Structures are given as structure tokens and as C-alpha cells.
Amino acid sequence: MSAPGTRQSPIARIRALLNQPTHHYRPATTVFLDLNVDRVADQLELVARGSERGAEGRPSSDAQTMDDIEHRVVERIEAHKQDAHTIYLDHLHTYDERITALSFEERFATIQQAAPEAVGDFRAEATVGRDELFVLRRRLNESEMERERFRARHRIERPARLSSPGKIILKIGVLAILFIIEVVINGSFLAKANIGGLLGGAAQAVTFAALNIIASFFWGMVLVRLVNRRNFFLKLIGIVSFLAYLVFAVTLNLTLSHLREIPPNIALSDNVGQVVLHRLLTAPYALTDVNSWVFFSIGFIFSLIAMADGLMFFDPYMGYAGLERRWIEATRLFANARSELIERLRDIREDATEAMNEAARDLSVRRSEYDALLQGRERLAQRFAQHQNQIEQAARALLEIYREANRKARTTPAPDYFAKAYVMERITYTAAEPDSSAREHLRKMIADTQELLNQQIKAIHEAFDSAVKTYREIDELLPEKKPESKLVGKPETRRG
Numbered sequence: 439m440s441a442p443g444t445r446q447s448p449i450a451r452i453r454a455l456l457n458q459p460t461h462h463y464r465p466a467t468t469v470f471l472d473l474n475v476d477r478v479a480d481q482l483e484l485v486a487r488g489s490e491r492g493a494e495g496r497p498s499s500d501a502q503t504m505d506d507i508e509h510r511v512v513e514r515i516e517a518h519k520q521d522a523h524t525i526y527l528d529h530l531h532t533y534d535e536r537i538t539a540l541s542f543e544e545r546f547a548t549i550q551q552a553a554p555e556a557v558g559d560f561r562a563e564a565t566v567g568r569d570e571l572f573v574l575r576r577r578l579n580e581s582e583m584e585r586e587r588f589r590a591r592h593r594i595e596r597p598a599r600l601s602s603p604g605k606i607i608l609k610i611g612v613l614a615i616l617f618i619i620e621v622v623i624n625g626s627f628l629a630k631a632n633i634g635g636l637l638g639g640a641a642q643a644v645t646f647a648a649l650n651i652i653a654s655f656f657w658g659m660v661l662v663r664l665v666n667r668r669n670f671f672l673k674l675i676g677i678v679s680f681l682a683y684l685v686f687a688v689t690l691n692l693t694l695s696h697l698r699e700i701p702p703n704i705a706l707s708d709n710v711g712q713v714v715l716h717r718l719l720t721a722p723y724a725l726t727d728v729n730s731w732v733f734f735s736i737g738f739i740f741s742l743i744a745m746a747d748g749l750m751f752f753d754p755y756m757g758y759a760g761l762e763r764r765w766i767e768a769t770r771l772f773a774n775a776r777s778e779l780i781e782r783l784r785d786i787r788e789d790a791t792e793a794m795n796e797a798a799r800d801l802s803v804r805r806s807e808y809d810a811l812l813q814g815r816e817r818l819a820q821r822f823a824q825h826q827n828q829i830e831q832a833a834r835a836l837l838e839i840y841r842e843a844n845r846k847a848r849t850t851p852a853p854d855y856f857a858k859a860y861v862m863e864r865i866t867y868t869a870a871e872p873d874s875s876a877r878e879h880l881r882k883m884i885a886d887t888q889e890l891l892n893q894q895i896k897a898i899h900e901a902f903d904s905a906v907k908t909y910r911e912i913d914e915l916l917p918e919k920k921p922e923s924k925l926v927g928k929p930e931t932r933r934g
Contacts, residue, residue, distance in 0.1 A: 448552035448559060470522050470825040473515075473832040479839050482510060488843025501853040507840055515833040515862065519826065523865050526822040533815045540804045540811075542880060549797055549887050553894040556790050560898050563786060564905035567779035568912070574775050575912045578768040585765045588758065592668045598762030599753045609747050613655055616740050620647035623736055646694055646737075650687070654741040657683045658748030666754045683745060691737035692722055695730040776909050787902045794891045801884045808880065823864075830862040 479485065487507050491497070497505045504512070589595070621644055662683060665676030725731055753759035841856045 448556035470525060470821060472825075472828055473518050475832050475835045475839075478511075478514060478832070479836055482507075482514065482836070484511070484836060484840040485843045488840040489847040492844035492847030493849075495848060495850050497853050499851045499853055502855060504855070508837055511833065511836045511840065512860075515829055515836070518832075519829050519862070519865065522822065522825050522829065526818065529818055530815065533811055533818065537808065537811050537815075540808055542801075542804065542808075542883070545797075545801065545804075546883055546887050550890060553794060553797075553891055556794075557894050557897045557901060560783070560786055560790065561901050561905075564783060564901060564908070567783065567905070568908055571772070571776055571779065571909055571912050574768070574772040578765075578772045581761075581765045581768040585761045588761050592755065592758075594755060594758060598755075598758045606751075609751055612747055613651060613744060616744055617647055617651045620651055620737065620740050623733070646690070650690055650737055650741050651744045654683070654687060654744040655748035655751075657686070658745035659751050660748075662745065663749055663752075663754060663756050667756065687738055687741040687745075691734045691741065694737055695725055695734040696722075780906055780909065783902055783905055787898050790898050791895050794895050798888045798891045801888055805881065805884050809877075812877070826862065826864055830860070833862055834860045 484507070491505070491507065657679065661679035662676055664672045665680060667673050667676065725734070753762070837860050841852070845852050845856070
């Protein structure tokens, strides 16, 4: 018994049957060797023995049976006949083995069992694929429901604005460039008020650039983006967050500008922060250097760009892009799975069709070979019968050579039996030849099996068409559902 999981598929069993050799061997047919009368006559010295015995008057004129010389001729003829019979039996056995090796019964049994099983396996595979698609379509349907309810609840009639990987890289690159420029500018400007020069200014620049760029980015991506929400409370939070951001950006960049104008002697003391805070509270716009205003403007503009980058990094309406991505991914998974299943079924169909067509062609070839073998068998029997005729003629010729020499040397009349022609006993092979009814039955079985193969090929094609139709009908079984009107006050408007 085969181990679990090692059983061959029906198509594999048909292919294994086709890959078997037709015969274990294919020996050549040997021609029956004709007997050389002159050579045998010389070997048996028939002329000399006939003349010698004729001169002695042997056999007597009243003899009724052949003498010993004639018996030697007959023995030689019989030996040759038996050798020919052995050759005939050997070749007849070869033909029988070749006919048996065609193994029609095995092929009929295998095909009649495997072909319907192949159709059943194909339908089972289609059913499994349908179940897989049904799960994916249900998941897609749920994703569509979630997306459409969100759109209806928030009165969104546009598709989500999804950022491609290229756009995301571009936006991150903009942030990185802003950050680097901010660090360089801050470092150069702050170096004037820092005892450490460029190095000290760079240290402060990195800290303030992180606050100005990164904090502004996340402020726009998270808090300010709430201004796009339909909910009044969330929209209010977004407006307040935007105003708070403006206060934050102005204050941070004014702080940097005032820090730049602090003289170096004050920068050496430990109360730099108190001095800057005092200037912000008492005279926040009292900047004495025009470069400080330039410094403030650059920082504030960079902050606005970073905030806008965060605001537009994803879809302006928070939560919508994630739903859109999940819906697109579910749609992609369903479409890809359906295409892969159809392609897999197409491969199985083509493989099964090819195997069954090969099996049908193999039966036709074997039927032709079977007919050729039977004809060869009949020709072999005819040749053996003809060869026995040749042996009989050779025996008569040999006996006539002896008797003619005997007559010429005799002084008495030759025996009467010298005038009688020798009749050799024929060997008749009594093995049963395939009768016409058996050959007709075999042809009918081959035709029926080929018809079965054609029917199964047609059944596989029909099963494939049915499976593809079923896969496409899943969309009708689970159609896209519209959200219930009670969820929102305004019905959804669909756009193609």
C-alpha cells in the first residue's frame, strides 16, 4: 500500500502508462533456410550409392518399402523440417509476446478509471478555488462596506488621495533639505551670539531646526489636519491647533532672532535664557538688525513649508487614505487570486487534454500494430507452409537422384514404388488464431475507450467553462452593498 500522499493523480497514471515501452524486445524475423539439394546429395553420396545398389539389384524388384539409403534421405528431410518448425515456433512465440505486450486490457482498465477521476479532480480543484475566492470576495465586500459607510458618514464624494512611494520619498526629501538648510542658516546666524563660534552655533542650530521643521511637520500631519473633518468639535480642534501652531512658529523664530542679537559678553553668562525671555515679553518685535528679520522670515517660511508638507503627506481627510488602501489591497488580492485560479485551471485542463489525446492516439497506434502483428503472424504461417512444400520438393528431388542412379545401374526392373512421388507429412500448428469476432471486439473496445476519452475531454472543458463562470458569478453572489441611509442624513453620491 502506498504511503499517504504518494498516490499518483489520474493524469499522472495515464502518462505513466503511455511512457511504458511497447515491447520488452523486438527481435528480427529470420527467413526459413531453403534446403540445397545438390549439397545434400553430395553429402549423402546418392549417385554413387544408387549406382552401387542398382548394380547389386537392390532393392529387389518386388520391394514395397524404401531401403536404408532412402530412409537416410527422409531422416535428413525430417530433421530439416523439425529445424524449420522450431524456427517457426520461436517466431510465433515472438509475435504472441508482442501482441501480449500491447496490454490492451490494462490500458482499457486504467483509462476507464483514470479519465473520469481526472474530471472529478478537476471539478474538486475548481470547487476549492471557488471557496478561496468566496472568502476573498467576502473580505472585499466588507472592505467596500466599511469604505462606503465612511464616505457616506463624512459626505465624501471624491477618491482618496494616496501618496505613491515616489511622492513619499519626495516629501521626506523636502523635509530633509529644509532641515539641512535650516541647520546651516541657524548655525551661521547664531554663531554671532555664541562664544563657540560656528561650532557652538551649529549645536544650537540642530536643536532649533528639529523643533522648527520636525515639530511643524507633525503638527500639520496630526493636529492641523483635523480642520478637514466634518465633525464640528474635531474641526474646532484643528482650527485651534493651527492658531497654536502659528503662535509656536512665530515665538520659536523670534526666540532665535533675539538669541542672535545677544552680545557675546552676555552670552558668556548663565542667564542667556532669562535675557531672551525678557526681550520676548517686553519687546518681542524690537529687533535692531535687519539680518535678524531675515533670519526670522526664513525660519518661519521653512516652518510653514514643513507644516504644509505634513498636512498633505496623506489624504487631507484623516482616516480616509487607510480605508482606501485596504479596499484597494482587498480588490487586488481578489483579482489576482481569480486570475491565478483561472490560469491554474487552464493549465490543468491543457495537461489533462494533452494526456487524454495522447492516450487516444496511443490506442490507435497499438491497434494498427496489433493488425500488423496478426498479418505478420499469418504471413509467417504461410511462409512455413510454403517452406514445407519446398522441403517436400527437395525430398522428392533427392530420392529421384538416388533412384535414377539406381535404375541406370540395374539389370532387373526397378521396384514399383520408385514411380510413386514422396509425400511428406505436414506439420500443422494448432494454436488458436484470433478469430474475427475477437478482433472486432478489440476494435469496439478501442473505439469505446477513445469515445470515453473524448467525452472526458469535453467534460473537462465544460467544467473549466463552468468554473470560470462560477468565479465571475461570485461578484453577483456578493455584490457591492450601499450603506444604509440611517447612518447619515444625506445619501451617498456615487461617482464612476
